Amino acid sequence: MSDTANLGRTGITVRLDPETRDRVQRIAADEHRSIAGYVQMLIERDLRLRAEAERVIHVFTAPELEGKRPGALLREPGETDQRYAERAQTLRTLLGEH
Amino acid sequence: MSTVAKAIREGAFILTNFPFGPPDRPDQPGPLPHIAYCLGVRSIGRGSELILAYTSSGPWRPPGRTLPLGIIEFDRAAARALNQIPFHLDLRVLARVPPVAAWLPRLNTPGFGIIAWADAATRDRIAAEASRLAARRPEVIEVRGVRAPPRS
Numbered sequence: 101m102s103d104t105a106n107l108g109r110t111g112i113t114v115r116l117d118p119e120t121r122d123r124v125q126r127i128a129a130d131e132h133r134s135i136a137g138y139v140q141m142l143i144e145r146d147l148r149l150r151a152e153a154e155r156v157i158h159v160f161t162a163p164e165l166e167g168k169r170p171g172a173l174l175r176e177p178g179e180t181d182q183r184y185a186e187r188a189q190t191l192r193t194l195l196g197e198h
Numbered sequence: 199m200s201t202v203a204k205a206i207r208e209g210a211f212i213l214t215n216f217p218f219g220p221p222d223r224p225d226q227p228g229p230l231p232h233i234a235y236c237l238g239v240r241s242i243g244r245g246s247e248l249i250l251a252y253t254s255s256g257p258w259r260p261p262g263r264t265l266p267l268g269i270i271e272f273d274r275a276a277a278r279a280l281n282q283i284p285f286h287l288d289l290r291v292l293a294r295v296p297p298v299a300a301w302l303p304r305l306n307t308p309g310f311g312i313i314a315w316a317d318a319a320t321r322d323r324i325a326a327e328a329s330r331l332a333a334r335r336p337e338v339i340e341v342r343g344v345r346a347p348p349r350s
Contacts, residue, residue: 157341160217160224160293162301169347171241176208187208187325191238191249193332194292196341
């Protein structure tokens with residue numbers, strides 16, 4: 101890695117037991133990486149997974165409903181106009197119906 | 199809207215064949231009855247659809263980690279009020295299903311498979327969390343699944 105690529109990066113020290121270090125070294129070598137590159141890849145992968153877990157909303161839709169345009173949300177007894185409007189908009193957003 | 203759809207409303211914890219997704223087919227009823235929370239009911243075509251949120255037994259895992267937006271834990275006391283053991287609700291996992299027996303296995307029994315009702319405070323708490331989840335910038339919400347056609 102060039103000095104330019106390292107600009108702005110911060111080094112950290114990781115202490116591993118010998119057995120773990122040997123395993124990490126073997127895996128890194130198999131993947132043609134340095135140990136530091138392998139650890140960096142692990143961290144970046146975990147951060148991506150966490151970001152996805154925070155971002156993604158899964159919506160499963162029954163096949164019977166596909167292609168049908170939803171109508172009005174059933175209003176709850178005594179529900180205020182404001183709550184009803186907010187709930188309807190929230191559901192549209194979460195279901196990807198912008 | 200059918201009588202059944204009117205009986206199942208926001209606040210119902212109901213036994214469903216919630217579609218789990220891989221390794222099961224995400225567009226088919228799940229293999230086991232599972233309790234879901236009803237966020238609302240909408241008319242669709244000549245029928246209706248239920249908008250369900252996923253629940254799972256126990257606290258959010260892994261323990262000790264800050265709850266992500268969209269997760270609500272029901273501890274022992276909160277769960278007991280619903281005659282349940284502790285569980286968590288995940289508003290990031292939703293399903294749109296019609297009120298038919300394929301998706302609601304106890305639909306043809308008295309009570310339609312509704313096992314508990316959230317009280318007004320709990321409904322508001324869940325609605326507020328859903329609202330916070332939806333209020334995130336659109337670019338950080340990525341919906342995976344079939345979308346309904348655009349509104350006219």
